[in-house]
Amino acid sequence: MRGRDLVRKELAELSASRAWWLLLIVVGLLTGQAFIGAVRTYAEMSAPAALAQGLSPLDGIVVPTLGAYDLAIMLLFPFVAIRLVANERATGALKIVLQWPVSRGGIVLAKLGALAIAWLISLVPFAIAIGLWAAYGGHLHGAELANVVAGYTLRFLLTAGLSMAAAALLPGAANAAVAVLAFTIGTWALDFVAAGRGGWIQQLATYTPAAVLRSFERGLFRVDVALVLCIVTIATLAVTAIAIDLGAGLRSRSLRIAVVCLVAIVAAVGAANIRTSFDLSENRRSSFAPAESRALAGIAEPLQLTVWLSPEDPRLMDLEANTLLKLRRTMRVHVAYPLAGRTALFDNDERYGTIEYRLGGRQAVNRSTTEAIVLETIFGLARVPVQPPEEARYPGYPLRAQPRGAGVVFYLVWPVCTLAIAWRRLWT
């Protein structure tokens, strides 16, 4: 049996599932709601000249519209993916499939292939939204659009792999669904706990699905993030293939799963050390100006920073999301967070709010988190001339358009067409 036939079989199973058709309808409605709201807000923000400058369709249209898919990946797709495995287990069909002249890896890959096709089909409402935006005269930047879609696709593949592994390991679809949702909630908790703590926990938190999407959503393609996601996804597929090996004893399967997890952890830790990243955003928001980047890259010594801010302090969040992110991409930086895990509200410590810099035996302290001051301090310590500020070259793309026709497409045409196809497939 060819792989193509196996994928077709899985697609037939997928299209026989009511959950899949419901997902398609819901994704269309959510995408429409997000897109229409985004276009209106964008139009409002395009009116004042001050706001319109630097207005980016990535932030204003693409990311909010894709937000619907974040919900779908978290709450809807797991059920569709779980069904593909759990249904065959429950009906006994898996025992038949396992006796076909196909490897278990082939069986799992066919399921993933069908789910990947399902993902592409579910992206049709997003493609329609982007088409409508272009028709309104909206600007799009190909690289940043492709990057953010790639990020969501990696996120989807991870969820698909996790869902299948859960369905293969646990008895019953309900248990698998609870396990996948628990994983999602666990990553939220990790995201929350790790903020501003530094160390391995903060690094681990950069690979949670939410953090991964944030990175892609700002137009940044981090090789380490993409690799870690791929490694974890492959590991979940391997776990699925092992878990459905009904002929192997529990001990043998557990041992093999443990080996897969160990190999995946080692590979992921190795991948996490790769610092290569590409700023694919049109406004280069994850990069310093070229002259500043060159000057920072020329500093040989590592920069040591001690940030005396509590994790909840918005100044720390701002520093992390902007200046530190850019610094980490440009030079070697070690950051210490002495107030990690504390509110520091009652400490009455004079050092609170300060940032200590150490570079090549020289030290400096100040309280500013703004990019210009941070860079000035670093250049001062490195005895490098301060780079003159460059003119912002990103013009911004204001557009005062109304979402004409979007309501009809997303609230009427999409659900009616999907229902009609679903009716034909399910009930005739």
Place this chain on the structure above:
Amino acid sequence: MTAPLLTVEGLTADRGGRRILDDVSFSAARAGEILGVIGPNGAGKTTLFECVAGLQPVTRGTVAGVARFYMPDAVRPWPDQTVAWTLRLMAKVSGATMEWLPELDLERVARQRVSSLSKGETKRLNVALALLAPQPVLMLDEPFDGLDVRQTRKVMALLRRVQRTLIVSIHQLTDAAKICDRVLLLNEGRVVAAGTPGELGDLEELFLART
């Protein structure tokens, strides 16, 4: 003398600290042979089939010979698909033709979903799926369970005619005596009697005496 198509030696299987199969040995010698496995509920018939098919772990023992296919009892594979889809899928796996299909009376329900089939129709579908499997040895769990007398006769005739090596578990001992070339009586995971129906005599008496 040619080697048996399938040889099972000293097969032992444990589940949850309980011995389900204990040193089971048998062989299926030739194409077209029908080996019946009889025994009370919980004797280990299904476990035996699943172990031979590689669908359950084996504690000890060996299974050697040609590839084999096991069709479980009481399965409704791909319940949301139609009967025709399910048969086409299986035919694609093996590349086999279905010239014998009319004998199973499945055309009438070809466009029906598997989930809507009666027990007897599901059983006939499962027999068809097994016959479409590419493996030379087929193991069928309770293939006549749920079939009326007419359908039982039809399925028996078909299984005889297809000339595949079959290992079937059967609860109806009269059916076993009619269709099987050899019979294994399994009790508490052990083979307690084996031979041709002629050698074993009245299977019902044997069953009551040995189990």
